[in-house]
Amino acid sequence: MSLRLRRIAVDGFRKFREPMAIEGLTDGLNIIIEPNETGKSTLLEALRAAFFVRHGTKNQLAQSFAPYGEAVGPEIQVSFEADGAPWTVTKRFLRGATIEVTGPQGKAQGEEAEARLHALLGSVRDTSQKGDAGTYGALGLLWVAQMDALAVTAPGQIVRDTVRSTLEAEVGSIMGGPAYKRVRTRIDEQFARYWSPTGQKRERQNEVRERVESAETAARDAADRLAGLEKTFAELEAARARLKVVQREIADDTDVQTRKDLVASLEVARAAAQILATRRAEHEAVSAKGRGLEDLSERHRTATEARDKASLALEHARAKRTALGEGLATAKQRLVDARAALESARTARQDARAALSAGEDRVRAARRKTGVAVARKRYAELVELERLQSEAKILAATLIPAKTMELLETNERAIAEARAAQSAGATRIALTGDTAGILIDGEAAGPGERTLTGRTHFRIGGAELIVIPAAGAASAEEALSSALKKQQSALADLDVADLAAARARNDAARDAASELRTIAARIEATTPADENIGLAAGAGALKLFIVELADEAVTGDGNLPDIAVLTTALESADTALARAEGAQDSALAALRRAEEEDAPLATAEAGAASDLANATGQITAIESRPEFPSLAENLARAREQTAKAAVKLEEATRDATAHDAGAIARKIDTVDARSRAAGDARTKLEMEIARFEGTIESEGGKGLADREASAREEAEAACAAVQRVTEEAETLKLLRETLDEARDETSAKFVGPVAKRAKRHIERLLPGCDLSFSEDLMLDAVVRGGISEGCGDLSRGTQEQLAVLTRIAFADMLLEQGRPVSLILDDPLVYADDARLDLMVEILSEAAERMQVILLTCRDRAFRHVQGNRISLAPLET
Template sequence: MSLKIRRVALTNFRKFRDPFVLDGLTDGLNVIIEPNETGKSTLLEAMRAAFFIRHNTANRLARSYAPHGEAVAPQIEIDFEARGEDWHVSKRFLKSASVEVRGPNGRAQGEDAEAQLQALLGARRDTSQAGDAAAHGALGLLWVGQAQALDVTPPGEIVRDSVRATLEAEVGTIMGGAAYQRVRPRIDSQFADYWTNTGRPSGRQSAARTEQEALERVATEAAARLAALEQGFADLEAARARLKLLDRDLADTTDAERRKALVGQIDVARSAAQLRDTRRAEQGRLADQVKGLQDLTVRLAEARKAVSDTAAALASARDKRSGLEEELAGTRERAGTARDRLAMARDTRRAAHAALDAATRLVAARTRQAEIARARQRHAELLPLEAELTAARALGATVIAASVIKALEDRERAVDKARAAVEAGATRVEFAGDVSGVEIDGIPATPGDRTLSRETRIRLGGAEVIIRPPAGLQSAETTLANARDDLAATLADHGVASVADARARNEAARDAVANGRTIEARIVAVTPAVPSLGIAAGASAVKSFVAGLSERADAEAGQEEPDLAALTVAAADTDSALARAEGTDETAAAQLRELEARNAPLMVQAAGAERDAVNAVAQLAALEAKPEVARLEEALSAARQHEAEALVRLQDAERAANAHDVAAIERQIGVLDKRADVARTQRIDLEKAIAGLEARIEAEGGKGLADRAAVAREEADAAAANLARVTQEADTLKLLRDTLENARAETSRTFVGPVARRARRYIERLLPGADPNFGDDLGLTSIARGGPGENCGDLSKGTQEQLAVLTRLAFADMLLEQGMPVSLILDDPLVYSDDTRLDLMTEILTDAATRMQVILLTCRDRAFRHLGNRITLTGAP
């Protein structure tokens, strides 16, 4: 049963800001041919929104319905016919969203209206963000948007189920039929009690598992409390035993007596340690005294040796330096002479190059004056050429376009044609002899011919002759007058008196254009670039340069021409002389630097040796001035003897101090005190623990924990058995459901044959001898043409689009058999089809329009203007 759209009204829907109405749609083929950007695709989107998009949704798709930049409410109204009855749907989005459906049984609004639309059109609720065509049922497959038919896609689940129901009788199976529909919902209902749609445990299965886990936790907790009570009795006995041991240890007096003895020993140990420290300090002082005398002896010997060594080094440095002084003086004199000659050569070269530069500037100035004179001459030649070029361009601009000339010629021919028509239909009268007394329309006649184009009265004495020309002559005269007026208006618009004048003007203009090109070439020839004056190529550069020149005379015209060649040779000679002087100076300077480099370390060495000798003498004098130097050996011997005696006393004190170690005694006392403190702390902790255990046992002992643990364990075991039973039931239901689904899928494959047979009658008209192959999802997968099958994705875009339309027609026929509301809408179809296939496809669509309403939305006037009912988007923006 065909769904027939009768009227569509839009307000504030995307580009249709103003109210827009489309009507005049017929039952068969309707063609809407409009240019791009006139709203064809928007019209299809509006129909989808009215039928399938919920009115109260605010997703991205619904928000896109509002015109760009405007906060208004898109509204759609559609009158249509379905199942042989008239329906009306009105839907408003975003602001004050609403929906109303009117049908043979009255009105429905809100959710009831949405449900009524879904039931009527065989669709389901669309919850997607961008619109799901699969949820739109048969119309989701058959309403094809722009570029959506470029790929061959399988139908949605709703269409597949409808097609299966149609083909069940052909394939001889009940899968999907009444028996299957009675069994499958019951299984699905029971399956939903145990599993989610994605196959995850839920419902009774989850409840049984949750109950088993809860009871298992209760049983585990009861067993843990019972075990904790039993462990409390054991911990109480152990704590009481440890308390007895601590009481016995605290009652023992051995550690107290040992501590008392250690306290008595510590005073003796402290006195011995103090004596040892005193002996150690005394021994250290004497050792430092011995070391100081030994250092003084060594330093005195080293100072005397340094005085001797530095005197010898100073004498050697002075001997080495005396032999180099005479050679250094001669080298310095030669270096001075070389510098004087170099300065003279530089002055001579500077004077020669200055003379050469002055002569070069003079020659360049004279060359520039010559170039300036030539530039002025070219400027004088340029001005008349530019005047000629301006005149030629002005004349060339008067050319009349060829289309205008053709129009003038056409109008002139129209005048000639109209004149010939008038002359052919007019009446000719000739007057000869004596014409006195003859009047034409009250005017005296004259001899000769006269052409009569309208009713004329000729009086001959008392008689009157009435001449009536043919009736069509008046219109011929009107045509002639109009043609003359058109010709005259066109000639006046272009300022010419006749077509011949227009042609003559064009000839003169073309000659002027050719002459202008010649003048432009001459201007380019007389305006070359002059780099020496900074003039670029072109007339503007020459004129700008000449305009900036002054009229003063050449100041250097009377000077004598310089001899550049002689000056250049003289400058080159001075360059050579300067080079020789520089070489001599560099050699003398290098020799001087070499001698100075050899002399510098000798000077440094002599100065250092002199300084070292003075320092060594001063240091020796300072050491010898010390009072202990006079009896240094005797003082050193006596200090060593005192040091040995102090060392003996220190060893005796250390042996006494080691026998009574204060730190060791204090550590022993600390150990005894710590042992007592720990024992007392442990006794307090044990008493606290014993009291806690006794209180816990007293509190828990009367609660019957053993009985509770046993009951909880029995309940947990029962819950585990129930979980196993429920799990087995769930697995059984899942296996049964999967088995039914596999059987259904297997049966679905048997539907492919009937679908392929129905589609083949369309496809063979397009591709003779082709055998279509469909997949389990009823989607076209390949085409076999006398050989291996070709995947649809490997075919050309044009063939894919044609096959997509043909398979949709096949499904539409099967849905018609089911009584489903079917309508075919194609937006910009067959864009890649050649002329032959386009004609064939239009024949197929015309034939399909005898069974269902077909609407074509296209911008291709030439390809579709001969088809069906032509509709214009009147009022479209």
């Protein structure tokens, strides 16, 4: 069955802050052409909300229905026909949420009303936050929002199930139907106990595996405890054997005697070491005295050499600095002269720049004076043009609307028709000759013709003649009178004498409107921009300039300076300045070179003077010491004493080496450590024996062997359970995969009828093509000339056209099933060229013969020629 919308009214829904309604929707093609931002897409969203969004929801989608910044309850009312019966749904969201559905079964409200809508439209309850078109059923596919048709998409599950049930008789299979769903649901329930949706093991399989792991862990623990007990018996015997060995070692007194002998040797070694220390101190004292005397002699010799060398270096440096002194003085004088020349050049350049700046100011002032004069002249022209413009606007405003002129024309025709009717039904008389004494309705009559439209009395002498015209003459006279009054009233409202005057006024108003455009162009030409006076283009800018100019004194000098001469003078001054800067840089560089040559010589001179002073001071200090006069004799005697002390040190060293106190102490430590280790080992073995005996006493009576056997049997039973459950899981998995393969094979059978129905539409767009549909009934590819082209690889325009055509094909199949169908396209065919646009319009027009089609578009030119019911968005009158 076809669903036909008749009336749509919205209030407080997004951009429709005031009530708005669309009426007069017909069965066939309906076209709503409105500019952007007028609410076409909002209207489609309101339709979806009225039919599919639950009235009591407050999700994200419902919150978006309220106009921005307003706390109101959006309300939609839709009147429609389904299967020939009238229906009305009124739904309000958010504040005071309500729903009322009126149909053949009467009124319903609340959840019952929602249920009736779902049952009628084949939709299901939408629980998403932003709206799921897949739950809207057939209308979710066929009511296409803006941009949704730019790509070929698969129909929703509801539409696919409906199409499958339609085609079951053709393909001879029920796979995918209710029976398949019941079987598949039962298998999925069992499958979910063994496998996760991603194919991972879960529940039953995890349970038995956990049982195996627990049993194996218990078996291992029991076996480990039994093995540990047996190991404890063996370790106890080994510990007792080691304890006997340690006790025998402790009872042996060999180490005690050895330690006594080592202690006696240690005392002798310590005495030899004391003598060695004394001889070493004596040798060190004599050696230090000899080294001091040798150092003093060496320092005196080194200072004497340094004094001689520094004296020669100082004389050499002073000679070179004297030779460079004259060049350094010359370089300094050149730098002073260059700086003076540079200051003079800078002053000259500043004077030249000031003269040029003053000249430019005078030239700008002269240009401004000229520009101001021109601006004043243009302002006078502007004032006159604006006066003419104002008069033309007043005259153009007197234009009589076309409807009013049509009314005057209609009234004029009515008057002419009334006069004709009056003439046709009236009585005409003619008086000739002497008419003296003849009275007509009490008034003297003269010769001539008269038209009598009513009862008329003639008195001729003493007789009276009564003339009664036909009955229609009176009504004709009344109609003429009414038409004349109506026309006079209309002319009086317009303040014109007659229709000709109204036409003349309209002609004058039209001429004035045309003159307005001419005046506007003249005003634009009269108000150009002028950079010399800082004036922008436009009448407003010129007026503002003249107003601000009222307090400005515009001055100018008739004798203007030569800017070129002043510029040349500035350039010459710049050149002179550059040369002066170059000369200064050259003098500065020469001075730096002279200073660089003098700097190392001055450093060398200072260094040499410092070295000479240091050397002289050291020599004086050394020679002033009391031991210096007998330095040679003292040095020889110190060397002799050092040799004797070295001989005594050698003898003491040999004695100390023969008795090594450190080696003897280490041997004593070894004997002590061996004794302590034996005691520690005995204590540790005693503790281990006690621990082993305690473990055997506590674990021996717990029946560990029986526990180990029982745990091993439980592990074997758990492994058997794992094998059984694994076989069940694999069986269910195989059964599910087999059902999927059977369903896929059956789904392939549905593709043929779907492709056949879609091809009769698409072949008109792409002649000679074959279609390839996927399992979910989506157009997957188009085959042309043996080459398969995926829909995603086609142009955006072709994709959009295919999306519309496949929707029409599905709509036809849903009509065969008796489903409520209507087609709404929001801003369709935006990428279609002229030829394909005409073809698509032709196909949509043909589809409108089978179902209601509504086009929402902003492209007046593209759909201007299309025959259909044209409707405008209009606010409700209050």
